[in-house]
Amino acid sequence: MLPPEPGRVPRTEEELLTRVRMLAGYTIGQLAERLGRKVPSETRRAKGFFGQLLEPVLGATASTRSTPDFERLGIEMKTVPMSRVGVPLESTYVCTVGGAGLDTRDDLDWVTSRVRHKLTRVLWVPIQGDPAIPLSDRRIGAAVLWTPDETEEQQLRRDFDELMDYVRLGRWQELTGHLGTVLQVRPKGDSGGAQAWGVDEEGRRAKIPARGFYLRPAFTGAAIRNALNRNTVRPP
DNA sequence: GATTGATCATAC
């Protein structure tokens, strides 16, 4: 039985969920074959491959724009590499720090930030991430749709506000991956080379090393578990 | 073994 072919843009959440659930159990190899794409030979060269493979099948309005994957539904899709025991093996990239957003100052406030907008509604798609399993044999898991609850949003906001203080003050040197309990800032893009717009310590526009917001694995794991629990109807 | 900083592919 072959996995579904590339689909049209889903019109409703239900349509998207139905489609993504059809993928559960299939391997990356099966999906790649269906799409006529070759699975990279080395895992080192497969970064981002899973996400890019799933997008056309689910009807994501892909491309490189900074809009949600499912624009009209306001849903962002993230594949998550899971260990044998079902915990995320990697952090999850959210969006860049600084850049054009600082021009409008929208990014400085949590409520209008790209981080919050990106995480308002996320479709988590777990995929086997055990390095012992060849890329082609890794299986797609059961996806869940998640919206941060009050507790989760507070956690994110606290970290965001703390991290953005460094951005506001131009203290890029001190803005390392050590900061933040659930949300952190790390380098993004080619090391050394990649740059983005920010402000320096005098508040002037300046080029700074490109960085991105990332969710820590423990938070992503909890989010997926919580989404599962919330979406499960239990008997009274 | 977990984590931070470095790195890889692709589209435009």
Add this chain to the structure above:
DNA sequence: GTATGATCAATC
């Protein structure tokens, strides 16, 4: 070069 999609690998 900048955005998307992420994971690798040196270090703690």
